[in-house]
Amino acid sequence: MNQDLPALFKQSNFRHYWIGQIASSFAFQMLSVGIGWQMYDLTDSPLALGLVGLCQFLPQLLLTLVVGHVADRYNRRLICVFTRLTMAFTVAILVYGNFTNTVSANMIYACAMLLGTARAFELPANQAILPNLVPSEQLSRAVSAMASAREISVIAGPALGGVIYLLGPTTLFATSMSCFLISCVILSFLRYNFTVKHKTPASLEHLLGGLMFIKGNKVILGSVSLDMFAVLLGGATALLPIVAKDILETGPWGLGLLRCSPALGALLMSIYLARHPLTHSVGKIMFAAVAIFGVATILFGLSDQLILSMFALVLLGASDMISVVIRSTLVQLETPDEMRGRVSAANSIFIGSSNQLGEFESGVTAAWFGVVPAIIVGGVGTLAVVGIWMYLFPTLVQRNTLEEEAK
Structure with a gap:
C-alpha cells in the first residue's frame, strides 16, 4: 500500500504540480506574515x-458563481498561471509602497x-485539476501529498518570513513576489x-449547479459546513500578531514560529495520512478531529507561554488536517469532472468563510471582548458546532x- 506514494512522484505531471504548489503557498504564507x-x-x-481577512473573503463570495463556471469551461492550468501572475x-x-515609504493601511486593504x-x-481551478492528474484510486494519497506540500510551505514560509522581515518589509515582499513567479x-x-465535454450555456441553473x-x-x-462553522468560530490564527x-512579548520571529506551528502539526499528520489512508469510520474520525481542534483553540487562548502556545497550535x-483530507477527498470523489469547477468554487466559499471571514470574526470579537476571551469563546x-x-x-x-457511494 505504501508503495503507492513514491509512485505518485514518479509521474512528472504530479511532481510539477506539487512543486508549483509549494512555491505558491510559500509566497502566500510569507506574504501573510x-x-x-x-x-x-x-x-x-x-x-x-x-x-x-474580510477584504480577501469578499471577492470569493461575490465571484463564486463566475469562477466555478470559468474553471469548468477553460484550461485550469492557464487559470492557475494567470492568477499567480496577478498575485x-x-x-x-x-x-x-515600502520602497518609496508610501505604504498605508488603505494600500494594504486594496492589495488584500x-x-x-x-x-x-485560482482555488476552484487548482482543486478541480488534481483528479485529472492522478488515477482515482490514488486521489486520497494525492490530496494528502498536496496538503503536505502546502504545510511544508506554511512551516518554512512564516518562519523565514519573520526573519526576512527583520531586513525590512521591502525585502520580504520582494521574496514573496519571486516565489509566485517561480510557481508560474x-x-x-x-x-x-x-477539453469541455458538454458546452452548457451559462444559464443561472448552470451557474448554481455547484451549490445545488x-x-x-x-x-x-x-462535511464542508462543519469545517466552515468550526474554523469560523475557532479562527484564532488571525490574532497571532497581537498574541x-x-x-x-516576542517580535516578528515569534510571530513566524506561531504561524508555522499549525503547519508543523498539519504536515506531520498529512505525511501519516499519505502513508496510512483512512479506511474506516471516517465520519466519526472527522467529528473527533474537529472536537480536538476546539480543545486546542481553548488551550491556546489560556496559554501565556510561547512553548505551550506552539504546542496548542501544532495540535x-x-x-484540522484530518478534517481537510476527509472533506477534500469526499468532494472530489463524489463530484463528476464536468462539475468539479463549480463544486470547488462553492466549496471554496466554505473554505474562505472559515479562514478569511473567520479572521474578521476574530478581529471583531477581540476588539469587543479582548483577545483571550475571543479565542476561548471561539473554541467553545x-x-x-460538533x-x-x-x-x-x-x-x-x-x-x-x-469511497462508499462515490459517483
Whole structure:
C-alpha cells in the first residue's frame, strides 16, 4: 500500500504540480506574515487585522458563481498561471509602497482585495485539476501529498518570513513576489489538455449547479459546513500578531514560529495520512478531529507561554488536517469532472468563510471582548458546532469509508 506514494512522484505531471504548489503557498504564507505585522504596526488595531481577512473573503463570495463556471469551461492550468501572475503583480505594489515609504493601511486593504480576487479564480481551478492528474484510486494519497506540500510551505514560509522581515518589509515582499513567479514557471511544464465535454450555456441553473449539488449531497454538505462553522468560530490564527506582541512579548520571529506551528502539526499528520489512508469510520474520525481542534483553540487562548502556545497550535493543525483530507477527498470523489469547477468554487466559499471571514470574526470579537476571551469563546463554539452537526447530519457520522457511494 505504501508503495503507492513514491509512485505518485514518479509521474512528472504530479511532481510539477506539487512543486508549483509549494512555491505558491510559500509566497502566500510569507506574504501573510508581512501584511499582518505591518498592518498592526501601522494601525495598532485588532479590527484592522480582521478587515484584511474580510477584504480577501469578499471577492470569493461575490465571484463564486463566475469562477466555478470559468474553471469548468477553460484550461485550469492557464487559470492557475494567470492568477499567480496577478498575485505577483499585487505584491509588487507592496514592494513599491515600502520602497518609496508610501505604504498605508488603505494600500494594504486594496492589495488584500486584489489577492482575494485572484485567489477566487485560482482555488476552484487548482482543486478541480488534481483528479485529472492522478488515477482515482490514488486521489486520497494525492490530496494528502498536496496538503503536505502546502504545510511544508506554511512551516518554512512564516518562519523565514519573520526573519526576512527583520531586513525590512521591502525585502520580504520582494521574496514573496519571486516565489509566485517561480510557481508560474514550474506550472508551464505541466502537461494538461483540457477539453469541455458538454458546452452548457451559462444559464443561472448552470451557474448554481455547484451549490445545488452540495445541497443535495448530505455527506458533502455536512462535511464542508462543519469545517466552515468550526474554523469560523475557532479562527484564532488571525490574532497571532497581537498574541505574539502583547501577550507572549516576542517580535516578528515569534510571530513566524506561531504561524508555522499549525503547519508543523498539519504536515506531520498529512505525511501519516499519505502513508496510512483512512479506511474506516471516517465520519466519526472527522467529528473527533474537529472536537480536538476546539480543545486546542481553548488551550491556546489560556496559554501565556510561547512553548505551550506552539504546542496548542501544532495540535490544532494536526486535527484540522484530518478534517481537510476527509472533506477534500469526499468532494472530489463524489463530484463528476464536468462539475468539479463549480463544486470547488462553492466549496471554496466554505473554505474562505472559515479562514478569511473567520479572521474578521476574530478581529471583531477581540476588539469587543479582548483577545483571550475571543479565542476561548471561539473554541467553545467549535465544540458546540460538533455536537449540533452530529445531530443534523447522522449520515456523515455513520460514513465508514471515503469511497462508499462515490459517483
